[in-house]
Each structure stands twice: as structure tokens, then as C-alpha cells.
Amino acid sequence: MIVVICGLLGTAAILLIGTEKMQKIPFTISLNNSFKQSKWPKNTLVVIPAIWKEIDWSNRTNWPSWLREGLGWSNTNPRSYYIHLYQRMDPNSTIPYDWPYCPNVHEETGIYLQFIRDHYHDLPDKMLFIHGNPFIHTSYNPIQSALCVRDNVHFASVNDVREWIQKRPWTYWPQDPDDKVALMYKCAKRILTLLGYEAELILNPTSKTPKDENLISGFCCAQFYVTKQRIHHYTYEQWLSLYDANFEPFCTTPRENEQLGKGIQWFGGTLEHTWHVILGLYPVDAPAPLIKTEIDRCQWFRPSCKGSPCTRE
Structure with a gap:
């Protein structure tokens, strides 16, 4: 008897070849997930803008050029970056809000x-998360800045040095009137704990x-700017726990919703002050970027790249 194993497109069969008959016994081989094709172009920047009312959703011809270009609505071909657009107006995504809802x-x-x-489970290789009006916090084009990030960098702010927070205490x-601890500190502790950290050792x-x-x-x-590898530093379950916490009425205590917390975004504000810890893997009190040192911002960007915020050699 001769045994032959045949496989095609993830399905295999054993053929038992004898003198009188041939028997086919099917079985399945699981393909490696790496063969699954991503929806994103390889090694291409995907921009995720947090747009709400910054544009007239019903008048797409007047959308800003950076948005239209990333959506493929310009004469630029091929695109140097792609836009993934969410809308926060209509859960049913009806026209003119016919985009994924958040x-x-x-x-x-x-x-x-x-x-x-x-x-x-299918992230782009490179991502840029920006506001609905992304030019407020930088004198450079933030998308061009992201396109100029060095290949070995996994996280970089695209805001300019005006936005550096220097030694701000919690x-x-x-403070929470009950335990006299700053409410933002307590929220940061919870967020870092959800991501698997011993939060007090970091804070x-x-x-x-x-x-x-x-x-x-x-x-x-x-x-x-952040890479797929850096987001995958955390498990899907950890990100999901953070996502779910995003919808809770408060981060750590109902005190946040009292008069003392009026106008403060506790959950979002805390993340705004800890993204450099979560995705940059920097200490909370990160060293200030100093020109011509090992902590110069130019370690992030290629000076020779058109539109780079770091143009000196």
C-alpha cells in the first residue's frame, strides 16, 4: 500500500493506494493567520481623525484637502496615506453620516x-491619531510629520514643543474630598491597572x-503616531477593558460629576496625560526633549524628509 498526502488551499486528503481500490480520507489543516490578507495597504500610514462638527457633513466638496486626499477624493495618486473616518452623529449611519459610527x-x-x-486583529502597520482640527497644536503639517517618522520609532507626538507639559503635578x-487624592491621579491609576501595570510603581x-x-x-x-507593534504591546482583552471603561459614568468615583469636577474630562483628560506612558513606554515624568542630545525630538523624524518637523542635520 502507498500513502499519498495531497493538500490544496487548506484542505488535504490521504489517498490509500492499493491493488484493488483507492480510498480518499479528507481532513483539515488550519492555515496560519499570517496568510490572511489585511484590508490595509502594507507599510502605509492610516490616519484616524476624531472629527465631530469640524466639517459640514452634507457638503463633502468643502471638506479640507487633507481629509479629501486621504479618502482618495483628490488627484493625488497613489495616496501617501489613507483616512479611516468615523462619524459621531447617527448610530444608523444614514446619509450624510454614512460612515462607521462611534x-x-x-x-x-x-x-x-x-x-x-x-x-x-487587523491593524495598519502605521497609524496617526489626530483631532478634528489637527493644526491647532502644531505649526507643522501633522500628517507630513507622521510620514517622516523614522522606521525604528514606534511612538511619536506630532504636536510641536509649545504643547510640552513640564512637570505638572497631579x-x-x-482632589477627592474623601481621601484627599487628586481625582486625575486616581483615574490614571485605574487606567494603568486595566492595562496590566502595577500602577502605583509607575505613578x-x-x-x-x-x-x-x-x-x-x-x-x-x-x-x-504609533505602530501596530506598539498597540499589540497590550492584549485585545486589555484594550477592551479600557474601551468598556470609556462608557462608564465616572472613572473612579461619582465625585467627578460634582461641582468640583465641572468641565473636566476625567477619563479622556487622564489618557491625554498618559498616552506617552501607555504607547511611548516613557516614565510619567518624561525627560524634556533637548536639541542635540539623545532625547532630541529629531530621534523620531527624518530630517531629509519633505515636511519633517526636524529639518536640521
């Missing part, structure tokens, strides 16, 4: 987490008392 929670944070939840925000590395006098240094305002 609930309108916590300003840009809701859309950022929505995209990660929706596409964690007590900058109101209070020297065991300072009171602990909310620890400092925050980093780029403000949550416009950043």
Missing part, C-alpha cells in the same frame, strides 16, 4: 479606542507622600 464620548479618546477595538486637578516610583504631588511631563493634546 459613540460621542470623551472627545478624541472615544474614537481612538473605538478604532483599536474595531481593528486590533494636584493641578481637584509614584519614589513612594512620595502625598503621592499626588508626583509630576507629569510629556506632550499634551493627544495627536500621535
